Amino acid sequence: MDYNTIFDSLQREFCPPLDTSLLAALLADIDLDVPSTSTHIAQLRKNLLLLAEQADFEDLSCSDDSAVPDFCTSTTTTTTTTTSELSTSFNSPLGFLIATMPHIPIERLRQALEAAEVVGDADEIDMWEVIATLLSEETERDMRERDLDEGEIRAAEKTAWETVEPKKTGRKGKKPAKKITLSDVRQQQHVRPAPAQRPAQIDDPWAQLTSISTHIAQLLPPHEPKYFQSYFHSPEHASTPYNALCAALAAITPPNADDTHRALYHLLDVLLPSYEELDEDGRTRLFADIELALGAAHGRGEDAFEIVKVLRDLDTDATEGRFEIGVFHTQAPSKSLPEGPAPTPPPPPKLARAATVPAASPSGSKPSPDAAYTHAMHIPTDVNGRRVGGIVNGKPVSASSPADYHRRVGDAVRKRDELLREAARMWQRGRGNKKGRGGEVAMYFAERAKEYSEIARREALDGAREMVLARRRNTNGDDAVDLHGVTAVEAITIVNEILADRVWAPEKPLRIITGRGSHSVGQVSVLKPAVRKALEEQGWIVGEWDGGLTVRGKRFGLR
Numbered sequence: 255m256d257y258n259t260i261f262d263s264l265q266r267e268f269c270p271p272l273d274t275s276l277l278a279a280l281l282a283d284i285d286l287d288v289p290s291t292s293t294h295i296a297q298l299r300k301n302l303l304l305l306a307e308q309a310d311f312e313d314l315s316c317s318d319d320s321a322v323p324d325f326c327t328s329t330t331t332t333t334t335t336t337t338s339e340l341s342t343s344f345n346s347p348l349g350f351l352i353a354t355m356p357h358i359p360i361e362r363l364r365q366a367l368e369a370a371e372v373v374g375d376a377d378e379i380d381m382w383e384v385i386a387t388l389l390s391e392e393t394e395r396d397m398r399e400r401d402l403d404e405g406e407i408r409a410a411e412k413t414a415w416e417t418v419e420p421k422k423t424g425r426k427g428k429k430p431a432k433k434i435t436l437s438d439v440r441q442q443q444h445v446r447p448a449p450a451q452r453p454a455q456i457d458d459p460w461a462q463l464t465s466i467s468t469h470i471a472q473l474l475p476p477h478e479p480k481y482f483q484s485y486f487h488s489p490e491h492a493s494t495p496y497n498a499l500c501a502a503l504a505a506i507t508p509p510n511a512d513d514t515h516r517a518l519y520h521l522l523d524v525l526l527p528s529y530e531e532l533d534e535d536g537r538t539r540l541f542a543d544i545e546l547a548l549g550a551a552h553g554r555g556e557d558a559f560e561i562v563k564v565l566r567d568l569d570t571d572a573t574e575g576r577f578e579i580g581v582f583h584t585q586a587p588s589k590s591l592p593e594g595p596a597p598t599p600p601p602p603p604k605l606a607r608a609a610t611v612p613a614a615s616p617s618g619s620k621p622s623p624d625a626a627y628t629h630a631m632h633i634p635t636d637v638n639g640r641r642v643g644g645i646v647n648g649k650p651v652s653a654s655s656p657a658d659y660h661r662r663v664g665d666a667v668r669k670r671d672e673l674l675r676e677a678a679r680m681w682q683r684g685r686g687n688k689k690g691r692g693g694e695v696a697m698y699f700a701e702r703a704k705e706y707s708e709i710a711r712r713e714a715l716d717g718a719r720e721m722v723l724a725r726r727r728n729t730n731g732d733d734a735v736d737l738h739g740v741t742a743v744e745a746i747t748i749v750n751e752i753l754a755d756r757v758w759a760p761e762k763p764l765r766i767i768t769g770r771g772s773h774s775v776g777q778v779s780v781l782k783p784a785v786r787k788a789l790e791e792q793g794w795i796v797g798e799w800d801g802g803l804t805v806r807g808k809r810f811g812l813r
Contacts, residue, residue: 257286260295268302276344276353277302279701283356301360305352344693347379350681351388354674354700358388381678389671399741399780401769462579463487463495466564470499473557474550477506495579496568500546503561507549515694517548517555522698525562534679539569541680541695659717666710673703718744719751734765737802742784749785749805753794759807760795766803 264277280301284294344350351363366388370379467482485502486495521544529540540562547561571579677699684693718740725736735752737745749766758764768781786803789796797804 257281260286264299264302268306271306272302273344275697276305276349279353280356283704301352304360305349344681344697345684347381347384350381350696350700351384353697354385354677354703355388358392362388381682382675385674385678389674396741400739401779401781459579466495466499466568466579470502470561470564473560474506494568494572496565496572499565499568500543503546503550507546508552515697517553517558518544518694519698520555521548521559521562522695524559529566536573537676538683540566543569545695654717654720656717656721659713659720662713663710663717666706666713670703670706670710673699673706677703714741715744715747719748722748733762734767736767737781737785738767738769740781742781745781745785746788749789750792753805757807758805763797763807764805766805768802770801 261278261281264281265274269277280298284291284298344353347367348360348363351358351367352360355363366384367379369387370384463483463486464479467479467486470482471477471479482499482502485498488498525540525544529536532540543562543565544558547558547565548555551557551561568579571577677696680699681693681696684696721739722735722737726732726734735749737748740748745768753764766785768779768785770779782798782803786796786798789803789805793808795806795809797806
């Protein structure tokens with residue numbers, strides 16, 4: 255079955271009460287080309303059943319409780335993703351965790367939520383604490399599967415964080431001579447005086463506000479510039495131009511804004527890289543500006559982008575204390591009349607005439623020998639985006655060291671954690687919001703976090719593959735593979751790649767070294783049963799010995 259057939263079947267069965275975006279996100283994490291696809295589809299169907307039951311129960315509870323109408327959403331029969339559909343399941347804690355971490359079994363997600371509710375209030379769950387707990391469990395499980403001892407774990411952590419600073423070598427030779435111009439100060443009548451530094455020109459603040467109003471009015475027809483000027487000119491609306499423009503935009507935003515989550519995702523992709531230095535409060539204002547601009551522009555992304563830039567300029571001008579744009583309404587301080595005339599200051603003392611030293615002439619100057627060389631520092635040698643150090647047995651060998659892989663995995667994991675933290679914060683900010691904007695922003699960060707999780711997974715797999723292949727090259731043993739230090743998923747992938755290289759038979763088997771699990775929980779190997787189960791499902795004849803497995807080919811008819 256192809257993707258569209260499976261999606262249509264699940265959509266007819268579970269949408270509604272679930273939304274199609276959640277279904278698409280969960281189905282996208284399943285590889286439809288592997289033999290175990292049917293097992294993954296069955297597990298997905300089970301998870302969707304549990305999630306649909308919870309959504310139906312929440313809808314029933316909302317209809318019986320009139321005190322909290324914000325969480326009640328109407329059932330729709332359309333298949334397009336709307337804001338109300340998104341908030342139906344994504345606003346629930348379990349729905350958020352399923353969309354954010356779809357690879358974790360739903361029962362484990364339920365247990366994590368129940369534990370968080372026992373510690374604190376069910377309505378005030380710290381979602382980031384729940385996610386951090388689940389991530390810590392994943393890290394511990396990976397360490398157990400790799401069967402590393404404490405010394406190897408410390409060495410891996412040290413390698414991942416160790417950096418080598420190159421030595422700075424100075425250029426030998428004499429220092430360049432410093433030129434000093436000697437002249438008589440009385441013979442300076444032909445020297446052109448240096449131009450006086452002119453003060454920065456300050457524009458008329460009212461003219462600035464008129465220009466901003468005209469620009470915003472062009473982006474938001476049919477509103478006239480005078481509409482926005484009325485907010486800028488009136489101190490009743492706000493004390494800064496930024497707050498005044500926000501009030502003007504909020505007044506023209508319809509209460510039921512159109513579905514704009516796609517435009518929201520595009521704006522976040524474009525704007526976030528330019529505002530990475532913002533703190534938590536600054537990012538919150540940025541998200542609010544994007545949502546406000548999209549609502550006022552009725553989902554027009556280009557117009558909303560221009561409005562956000564104006565809002566950011568006004569906000570930065572006020573928060574950094576420059577106060578260069580517009581007029582800031584403050585209460586005028588009361589002044590008291592002086593009792594008498596101001597004292598007359600004494601005359602300033604006479605100043606001696608300053609001598610002017612002419613600047614050195616730039617004529618005849620030669621380029622510095624230390625100037626930057628125009629050629630590239632190095633020519634990269636990449637194969638499919640991966641650095642290659644050479645060719646061994648006709649195959650490219652990666653030039654990346656284990657420290658390089660650890661560093662790239664660490665960078666991706668840290669970025670993933672930052673995005674998950676932001677997703678949890680935005681989810682809690684928008685939970686129960688009628689417009690569901692916080693949920694849309696949280697979904698954006700959750701999707702970005704899954705992208706970095708995939709990057710970390712690929713880098714970890716590449717590092718594990720290179721480590722295993724390096725052992726095979728060093729031992730010159732094509733009939734054996736040592737899987738020490740890899741996870742179960744990495745081991746299955748690497749073994750399948752090795753088995754696909756040649757034909758294996760009982761007289762020429764492949765020996766797989768999994769280890770005895772000396773450092774695993776219960777002194778039981780985790781790799782051996784996982785690899786054996788995966789190979790037997792694919793039709794391989796697998797034998798077992800104390801420290802690993804033996805593959806003697808495939809069953810008849812499964813080649």
